[in-house]
Amino acid sequence: xxxxxxxxxxxxxxxxxxxxxxxxxxAREVGLHITNECGGRGTCGKCHVFVEPAGRPxxxxxxxxxxxxxxxxxxxxxxxxxxxxxxxxxxQHAEEAKILTEGVAGHWELDSSLNxxxxxxxxxxxxxxxxxxxxxxxxxQLARAASLNPQNVFGDDIMxxxxxxxxxxxxxxxxxxxxxxxLNQLATQLIQAAGVDAAEVTRVAVVGNTAMGHLLLxxxxxxxxxxxxxxxxxxxxxxxxxxxxxxxGESTELYVAPNIAGFVGGDTVAFILxxxxxxxxxxxxxxxxxxxxxIVLSNHGELVCCSAAAGSAFEGASIHHGMRGQTGAIExxxxxxxxxxxxxxxxxxxAPQGLCGxxxxxxxxxxxxxxxxxTTGRIxxxxxxxxxxxxxxxxxxxxxxxxxxxxxxxxxxxxxxxQVQLAKAAIQAGTRLLLEEVGLxxxxxxxxLLAGAFGNYISPKSALTIGLLPRVDISQxxxxxxxxxxxxxxxxxxxxxxxxxERIARDTRHVDLAAHEDFQSVFLDSIAxx
Amino acid sequence: xxxxxxxxxxxxxxRVLRLVETYLSNGTDPHTIxxxxxxxxxxxxxxxxxxxxxxxxxxxSADVFKRAMEKLEPALLSAQKSSYSGKIVIGTVQGDIHYIxxxxxxxxxxxxxxxxxxLGEDVAPEKFVEKLRETNAKVLALSGLITTTHDIMKxxxxxxxxxxxxxxxxxxxxxxxxxxxxxxxxxxxxxxxDAMSAVDLARRLIAETD
Numbered sequence: 001x002x003x004x005x006x007x008x009x010x011x012x013x014x015x016x017x018x019x020x021x022x023x024x025x026x027a028r029e030v031g032l033h034i035t036n037e038c039g040g041r042g043t044c045g046k047c048h049v050f051v052e053p054a055g056r057p058x059x060x061x062x063x064x065x066x067x068x069x070x071x072x073x074x075x076x077x078x079x080x081x082x083x084x085x086x087x088x089x090x091x092q093h094a095e096e097a098k099i100l101t102e103g104v105a106g107h108w109e110l111d112s113s114l115n116x117x118x119x120x121x122x123x124x125x126x127x128x129x130x131x132x133x134x135x136x137x138x139x140x141q142l143a144r145a146a147s148l149n150p151q152n153v154f155g156d157d158i159m160x161x162x163x164x165x166x167x168x169x170x171x172x173x174x175x176x177x178x179x180x181x182x183l184n185q186l187a188t189q190l191i192q193a194a195g196v197d198a199a200e201v202t203r204v205a206v207v208g209n210t211a212m213g214h215l216l217l218x219x220x221x222x223x224x225x226x227x228x229x230x231x232x233x234x235x236x237x238x239x240x241x242x243x244x245x246x247x248x249g250e251s252t253e254l255y256v257a258p259n260i261a262g263f264v265g266g267d268t269v270a271f272i273l274x275x276x277x278x279x280x281x282x283x284x285x286x287x288x289x290x291x292x293x294x295i296v297l298s299n300h301g302e303l304v305c306c307s308a309a310a311g312s313a314f315e316g317a318s319i320h321h322g323m324r325g326q327t328g329a330i331e332x333x334x335x336x337x338x339x340x341x342x343x344x345x346x347x348x349x350x351a352p353q354g355l356c357g358x359x360x361x362x363x364x365x366x367x368x369x370x371x372x373x374x375t376t377g378r379i380x381x382x383x384x385x386x387x388x389x390x391x392x393x394x395x396x397x398x399x400x401x402x403x404x405x406x407x408x409x410x411x412x413x414x415x416x417x418x419q420v421q422l423a424k425a426a427i428q429a430g431t432r433l434l435l436e437e438v439g440l441x442x443x444x445x446x447x448x449l450l451a452g453a454f455g456n457y458i459s460p461k462s463a464l465t466i467g468l469l470p471r472v473d474i475s476q477x478x479x480x481x482x483x484x485x486x487x488x489x490x491x492x493x494x495x496x497x498x499x500x501x502e503r504i505a506r507d508t509r510h511v512d513l514a515a516h517e518d519f520q521s522v523f524l525d526s527i528a529x530x
Numbered sequence: 531x532x533x534x535x536x537x538x539x540x541x542x543x544x545r546v547l548r549l550v551e552t553y554l555s556n557g558t559d560p561h562t563i564x565x566x567x568x569x570x571x572x573x574x575x576x577x578x579x580x581x582x583x584x585x586x587x588x589x590x591s592a593d594v595f596k597r598a599m600e601k602l603e604p605a606l607l608s609a610q611k612s613s614y615s616g617k618i619v620i621g622t623v624q625g626d627i628h629y630i631x632x633x634x635x636x637x638x639x640x641x642x643x644x645x646x647x648x649l650g651e652d653v654a655p656e657k658f659v660e661k662l663r664e665t666n667a668k669v670l671a672l673s674g675l676i677t678t679t680h681d682i683m684k685x686x687x688x689x690x691x692x693x694x695x696x697x698x699x700x701x702x703x704x705x706x707x708x709x710x711x712x713x714x715x716x717x718x719x720x721x722x723x724d725a726m727s728a729v730d731l732a733r734r735l736i737a738e739t740d
Contacts, residue, residue, distance in 0.1 A: 159677045166681055225678030226625025227652060377584060393581050414581045421584070514627050523630075524586050 124208030210265035229262030263307035270487025308430035323354035365462035538570020592637030617667035621649035655689035
């Protein structure tokens with residue numbers, strides 16, 4: 001299948017997309033989220049973008065988009081294929097222009113004399129791995145691949161992986177081998193997709209949390225498992241890829257980004273780098289919400305950070321009907337009326353199977369606004385949507401099948417509300433203590449950047465309602481997609497950004513929440529849904 | 531229910547402290563006062579089990595109880611009557627500095643008449659052994675929030691064995707992610723899932739050592 005260059009504005013992100021892809025697919029390739037409610041069927045009209053050059057409008061374009069807009073090149077992203085090189089302007093991301101153009105994601109100071117050389121940038125997460133193959137001479141992304149981190153058989157979270165290493169004699173080796181094998185496969189996949197020669201791939205750059213970086217390099221992680229959680233490696237590591245059995249080219253060089261602390265690693269450095277938080281002239285908070293939420297505060301370039309143990313509620317893991325954000329997951333919930341069924345949107349054109357992170361945040365926010373829970377998080381009785389059972393206690397019925405024979409339903413229990421409260425309190429307490437650290441308050445915040453998949457898909461309104469994000473105006477909340485992955489690309493392409501990463505890792509002050517004397521009081525104070 | 535028990539159950543700190551002072555000054559038996567506080571704490575525990583209260587209320591109640599006990603303790607000591615349930619040594623194991631859960635267990639044990647020796651957080655195995663020897667306590671309670679601390683619990687219990695005290699001391703564990711398999715792994719005797727069940731467990735273990 002031929003590939004066509006698609007450039008997205010205002011982010012400047014570019015991708016060589018299959019000609020069979022829709023613009024919506026191509027946007028997903030680069031991790032950009034285009035709002036759509038119908039799952040790409042051309043019925044909701046939410047995904048309209050501006051295309052240059054714009055092809056002939058389809059029937060759905062004409063139905064959904066005002067004539068004046070059509071004339072300016074507005075088209076539905078889900079209805080147009082990337083059958084030629086195009087430039088796509090995302091109106092929904094217009095407010096992001098500030099960071100993404102100034103933030104220069106994708107505009108790196110490229111190293112010279114790298115003609116005919118390629119590189120692979122890797123965002124090595126605890127759960128997923130994203131890898132990108134780029135042309136080192138011009139920074140154009142030629143292929144992208146993703147997979148699950150195969151270390152997950154030893155547990156979903158970092159701590160269970162560390163426990164495995166502590167307990168098993170060859171634990172560290174086994175974990176290293178698993179991830180290296182996966183990276184070898186991803187590299188092969190990328191090289192094939194891009195149609196380049198393995199010998200031409202001269203660089204690999206990896207960003208990951210501290211433990212993932214250590215495990216990849218085969219470094220002892222025992223110290224990361226126990227307080228004070230000190231890393232063995234702080235600085236960036238550059239060595240031959242072959243030395244860890246990563247077989248790409250004979251002399252391919254491996255770069256692993258530097259770490260800030262035991263739970264704030266190279267992925268956070270990459271986030272800071274890609275969003276240029278080290279040189280902002282305002283007050284910006286960057287949040288990457290995962291099992292370990294990393295929070296960075298830039299006060300005109302002065303950086304402080306912390307990690308907040310949010311647990312797995314937002315990944316759906318500790319929620320009764322929780323699931324990952326995939327086909328069949330309810331992704332958004334609106335409660336119009338406390339006494340009747342909520343409106344839900346589902347990923348894909350299928351019956352709902354569960355709730356993913358964005359819906360979990362919605363449910364709590366909407367229940368609060370509909371008066372179905374009080375500020376302490378207690379579910380209130382009285383609505384026909386609230387039921388109780390011996391085993392589960394009180395629960396809210398989010399969805400019930402219309403089919404008379406099916407009894408399938410999706411519920412949200414009192415315990416689920418509690419899990420969300422604990423998770424959001426951890427993030428909220430982290431944000432508050434960072435602000436306190438630099439002597440600022442919520443009114444001083446100019447921007448809140450949300451990194452990562454979860455940050456990209458949650459409703460900012462719901463996140464504000466439950467207090468997961470500091471109370472700023474909704475226009476100040478900016479999803480930035482896979483900011484760590486963007487940073488990894490910069491570290492792949494540019495020695496100047498590697499030098500900058502080294503400075504960021506050294507100059508960012510880490511606040512240890514668990515050891516902070518105010519943590520308990522601020523954490524407890526953050527549990528309430530006010 | 532008495533006024534004091536109600537105030538304690540409702541976590542009305544001002545009223546609890548005022549009532550304790552009033553009762554002490556008009557000569558009420560300090561054990562009667564303690565009994566009413568305990569009755570209130572029991573209701574807090576029940577409300578928690580029924581999901582009416584959450585972590586915040588639990589921690590607040592423990593704090594109110596602690597402040598009330600500070601007023602009550604001198605009178606209890608001079609009254610010298612035993613409402614005594616037994617001695618317990620407790621702490622968060624080495625390599626872990628989490629304390630919220632452990633402090634709740636301490637408060638609930640105290641409200642139930644246990645003499646609690648709290649060694650704090652990040653406690654080395656030998657410190658536990660030393661304290662058990664010094665106090666002659668029959669129960670050791672170990673807390674650890676993160677999976678990695680299970681190995682430290684195991685190490686602590688091994689140190690107990692090495693000191694020749696394992697047979698005399700019952701060990702209960704608690705924290706995050708703890709179930710029977712962790713009891714087996716660490717070599718402990720039992721686990722508690724929350725502060726309320728820790729009290730029943732401590733009673734049972736002490737009865738077993740007698």
